[in-house]
Amino acid sequence: xxxxxxxxxxxxxxxxxxxxxxxxxxxxxxxxxxxxxxxxxxxxxxxxxxxxxxxxxxxxxxxxxxxxxxxxxxxxxxxxxxxxxxxxxxxxxxxxxxxxxxxxxxxxxxxxxxxxxxxxxxxxxxxxxxxxxxxxxxxxxxxxxxxxxxxxxxxxxxxxxxxxxxxxxxxxxxxxxxxxxxxxxxxxxxxxxxxxxxxxxxxxxxxxxxx
Numbered sequence: 456x457x458x459x460x461x462x463x464x465x466x467x468x469x470x471x472x473x474x475x476x477x478x479x480x481x482x483x484x485x486x487x488x489x490x491x492x493x494x495x496x497x498x499x500x501x502x503x504x505x506x507x508x509x510x511x512x513x514x515x516x517x518x519x520x521x522x523x524x525x526x527x528x529x530x531x532x533x534x535x536x537x538x539x540x541x542x543x544x545x546x547x548x549x550x551x552x553x554x555x556x557x558x559x560x561x562x563x564x565x566x567x568x569x570x571x572x573x574x575x576x577x578x579x580x581x582x583x584x585x586x587x588x589x590x591x592x593x594x595x596x597x598x599x600x601x602x603x604x605x606x607x608x609x610x611x612x613x614x615x616x617x618x619x620x621x622x623x624x625x626x627x628x629x630x631x632x633x634x635x636x637x638x639x640x641x642x643x644x645x646x647x648x649x650x651x652x653x654x655x656x657x658x659x660x661x662x663x664x665x666x
Contacts, residue, residue, distance in 0.1 A: 460572040463523040465510045472503050474533050478554050509538045547584035548577050583647035591615050591639035608645040616640045
């Protein structure tokens with residue numbers, strides 16, 4: 456089946472909240488941390504405020520720093536939704552959140568399609584680095600899922616944040632969504648390979664500075 460990644464706007468907010476509510480009602484609550492963005496008692500309203508931050512209209516300053524995308528099938532049905540953040544102080548982006556009812560092996564091609572399409576979008580914008588976080592216990596499975604991307608990106612675990620703690624570094628805590636996760640979390644970094652960064656063993660050449 457063919458999927459396509461499409462940008463979402465405020466016109467899609469109601470559908471996204473419904474999609475999220477369906478997932479939260481049918482998923483282990485430890486899979487996704489609670490949203491810490493408002494004091495609303497109603498979960499739907501909290502999520503509505505959270506998602507709307509990724510759908511700001513163009514009249515807002517820095518409106519495109521956060522963006523939201525939906526992965527849809529040929530009928531336009533939501534398969535997954537994802538939020539990304541672009542970092543103004545460096546040419547990089549991060550995966551802020553991802554929601555999908557798909558589990559196990561069915562999720563692998565979904566996740567790969569999302570990352571592949573997001574890489575295309577951001578490479579075209581000159582953003583050649585990105586970050587992804589996930590439970591440390593899933594390191595082996597995650598590494599296998601992302602193996603195809605290591606052909607084009609250098610990758611390593613930047614750090615591991617212990618369960619229910621926050622990093623001493625504000626940038627890393629922000630990458631983690633300002634949330635305390637119920638399990639150890641790995642933060643992995645990806646850097647696009649450039650022709651002049653390959654080692655000699657892989658065909659790289661020394662570029663000497665001109666006098």
